[in-house]
Amino acid sequence: MNHITNLLEIDRLQTVFWNGKEDVVAVQDISFNLKAGETIGIVGESGCGKSVTSLSIMRLLGNNGRIKQGEIRFNGQNIADNSEKELRTLRGKEISMIFQEPMSSLNPVLTIGHQLVEMIQCHTSLTRREAKAYAIEMLHKVGLPHGKNLMNTYPHTLSGGMRQRIMIAMALSCKPKLLIADEPTTALDVTIQAQILELMKVLQQESKAAIMLITHDLGVVAEMADRVVVMYAGQIVESADVFTLFREPKHPYTQGLMASIPSIHGANERLQAIPGTVPSITKMPEGCRFHTRCALATNRCRQEQPELKSVAGEHQVRCWVVEEQTIPLSNIVNSRQQEASVL
Amino acid sequence: MIADSPLLQVEQLKTYYPIKKGVFSRTVGHVKAVDDITLSIHKGETLGLVGESGCGKSSFGRSIVRLENPFEGRILFENEDITYRKQKELREVRTRLQIIFQDPYASLNPRQRVADILAEPYIAHNLATGSQVQARVNRLLDMVGLPQAYKNRYPHEFSGGQRQRIGIARAISFEPKLIVCDEPVSALDVSIQAQILNLLSDLQQELNLTYLFIAHGIGAVKYISTRVAVMYLGKIVEIGDKDELFRSPRHPYTQILLQAYPKPDPTLRADKRIVIQGDVPSPANPPSGCRFHTRCPYAQELCRVEEPVLDEQPHAVACHFPLAQ
Numbered sequence: 324m325n326h327i328t329n330l331l332e333i334d335r336l337q338t339v340f341w342n343g344k345e346d347v348v349a350v351q352d353i354s355f356n357l358k359a360g361e362t363i364g365i366v367g368e369s370g371c372g373k374s375v376t377s378l379s380i381m382r383l384l385g386n387n388g389r390i391k392q393g394e395i396r397f398n399g400q401n402i403a404d405n406s407e408k409e410l411r412t413l414r415g416k417e418i419s420m421i422f423q424e425p426m427s428s429l430n431p432v433l434t435i436g437h438q439l440v441e442m443i444q445c446h447t448s449l450t451r452r453e454a455k456a457y458a459i460e461m462l463h464k465v466g467l468p469h470g471k472n473l474m475n476t477y478p479h480t481l482s483g484g485m486r487q488r489i490m491i492a493m494a495l496s497c498k499p500k501l502l503i504a505d506e507p508t509t510a511l512d513v514t515i516q517a518q519i520l521e522l523m524k525v526l527q528q529e530s531k532a533a534i535m536l537i538t539h540d541l542g543v544v545a546e547m548a549d550r551v552v553v554m555y556a557g558q559i560v561e562s563a564d565v566f567t568l569f570r571e572p573k574h575p576y577t578q579g580l581m582a583s584i585p586s587i588h589g590a591n592e593r594l595q596a597i598p599g600t601v602p603s604i605t606k607m608p609e610g611c612r613f614h615t616r617c618a619l620a621t622n623r624c625r626q627e628q629p630e631l632k633s634v635a636g637e638h639q640v641r642c643w644v645v646e647e648q649t650i651p652l653s654n655i656v657n658s659r660q661q662e663a664s665v666l
Numbered sequence: 667m668i669a670d671s672p673l674l675q676v677e678q679l680k681t682y683y684p685i686k687k688g689v690f691s692r693t694v695g696h697v698k699a700v701d702d703i704t705l706s707i708h709k710g711e712t713l714g715l716v717g718e719s720g721c722g723k724s725s726f727g728r729s730i731v732r733l734e735n736p737f738e739g740r741i742l743f744e745n746e747d748i749t750y751r752k753q754k755e756l757r758e759v760r761t762r763l764q765i766i767f768q769d770p771y772a773s774l775n776p777r778q779r780v781a782d783i784l785a786e787p788y789i790a791h792n793l794a795t796g797s798q799v800q801a802r803v804n805r806l807l808d809m810v811g812l813p814q815a816y817k818n819r820y821p822h823e824f825s826g827g828q829r830q831r832i833g834i835a836r837a838i839s840f841e842p843k844l845i846v847c848d849e850p851v852s853a854l855d856v857s858i859q860a861q862i863l864n865l866l867s868d869l870q871q872e873l874n875l876t877y878l879f880i881a882h883g884i885g886a887v888k889y890i891s892t893r894v895a896v897m898y899l900g901k902i903v904e905i906g907d908k909d910e911l912f913r914s915p916r917h918p919y920t921q922i923l924l925q926a927y928p929k930p931d932p933t934l935r936a937d938k939r940i941v942i943q944g945d946v947p948s949p950a951n952p953p954s955g956c957r958f959h960t961r962c963p964y965a966q967e968l969c970r971v972e973e974p975v976l977d978e979q980p981h982a983v984a985c986h987f988p989l990a991q
Contacts, residue, residue, distance in 0.1 A: 586888075593867075597861075
């Protein structure tokens with residue numbers, strides 16, 4: 324791994340939140356790299372720590388969250404211990420972020436123009452007039468041709484798709500090297516989602532920015548990502564390039580996720596649901612965190628925690644069964660009682 | 667498959683919401699959420715209803731269970747006209763006609779224990795007392811795969827998937843004929859969605875249920891439905907057998923909707939798919955002619971002027987220039 328080619332390197336990141344009594348570990352042992360121009364997909368269900376990972380990079384962890392261990396190197400520099408002031412020069416300019424809910428991430432009492440111009444002036448030396456012209460240009464770029472009129476409107480008058488376009492315009496206006504998109508299309512309809520994904524692809528080709536795409540939707544990942552990281556209960560359980568991951572998922576959780584999506588082409592067999600629910604972060608099971616829901620769990624899985632190990636090149640898996648290759652990974656057992664019983 | 671008379675018949679149903687303005691709240695117009703829908707649902711089938719947000723699919727579902735009052739049209743449920751029944755007269759109908767809501771967090775009373783939530787329908791309808799109620803509640807929990815030991819817990823102690831199971835248990839308490847499932851899995855994680863979809867299809871077999879399954883996720887609709895209807899701006903634009911509709915959609919909107927759905931397979935990446943521009947127009951002021959013409963890649967002059975009607979085929983489409991099959 325050549326250090327210079329990696330734009331972002333996350334090394335053994337552990338982020339914790341103080342709940343008043345103790346530190347609760349939200350994510351643990353997170354390591355991955357991202358090159359310029361590359362798109363990495365972070366997949367997992369709610370509560371798996373995918374958003375905490377991205378918020379750790381931006382250090383938007385609130386008063387009770389902190390990075391306890393590990394390094395986040397951006398352009399070769401560790402930013403995990405940067406001061407707020409140093410972070411300000413990065414946020415928005417070098418690294419910017421798009422959130423899931425475009426309504427709550429825009430200020431409802433300020434016009435679109437005000438918010439865009441503020442952002443641009445904050446990070447560049449443009450005058451107000453220049454910033455305004457540039458903002459209109461950015462709006463045009465994200466497919467909002469009537470930028471001039473839009474500048475004077477308020478967020479509530481716009482549709483969800485338009486708001487998300489404005490968020491993208493804002494996020495890309497300072498030509499960031501890294502764009503973190505946290506469920507950018509989850510709140511949108513499929514036809515609008517297709518528009519936004521298309522737009523992100525086009526703009527990425529133009530700007531050569533790296534994208535970290537956080538989503539629970541395997542379809543979106545398959546469409547957008549070059550590499551994929553699958554997270555479960557605060558850890559990475561599998562990572563590989565997108566084609567390898569979808570062709571031969573190794574971890575029982577990844578396999579379970581893929582089997583649980585109803586196909587819109589194939590026949591309608593019974594869906595292979597993963598039994599149980601994600602464990603709560605205060606009550607993590609011993610050993611492998613997935614063992615309570617895993618049909619292949621052995622005694623070792625219940626006692627010892629597996630490490631993320633390479634199975635072939637860049638394909639890494641955190642699983643004893645895969646590591647030992649004892650049993651061939653097959654279908655996941657499915658019984659209704661079992662599906663629901665684990666709290 | 668098709669029985670003699672359908673379980674539910676909807677004729678030219680219109681559900682409008684008034685737009686009020688001014689000091690005297692004068693009605694200045696209507697949001698035409700459901701605008702002239704005719705369809706029927708047969709016993710034992712699952713009709714999937716898809717469409718984007720704001721297309722009126724939930725209003726349609728709620729109108730059928732009479733949670734909304736229709737503006738015009740007729741709803742025949744088991745050959746009874748329930749369109750203008752009073753709420754009091756609807757009580758009995760609702761033992762046969764139930765609904766499951768989208769948000770399992772909002773649809774359960776947070777101050778009631780699960781046992782009370784599930785016992786309430788029996789008590790309200792005087793159908794069971796004392797130990798009988800308990801036995802029924804236990805049976806419901808068994809049916810939806812929740813341990814009986816959970817019945818003294820409150821809704822907040824459950825995960826989203828488990829809450830949706832409680833919602834389902836409540837809906838099947840009278841073994842209804844028809845259940846309207848209003849986006850029952852949209853708020854759930856992928857692996858949990860599969861559990862709930864499996865449960866719904868198991869229950870359908872066990873209790874001989876009929877579903878109207880409303881969703882915007884095409885995958886779930888494809889999995890559970892026997893027939894599918896596609897809605898756009900208050901109208902049904904296409905309806906037909908599931909496999910046929912998915913294999914060869916006849917309406918451009920259906921085609922675009924199917925293509926827009928990202929497939930979980932990177933080798934199928936869409937390089938040159940048709941991405942439709944723009945947003946769904948407002949249902950308060952729908953476009954003239956075909957309502958889809960503003961976004962349709964194939965729209966012609968006729969589409970702007972004349973509104974197409976749903977043809978009489980088994981695989982029906984409302985389009986002047988339907989796609990070749």
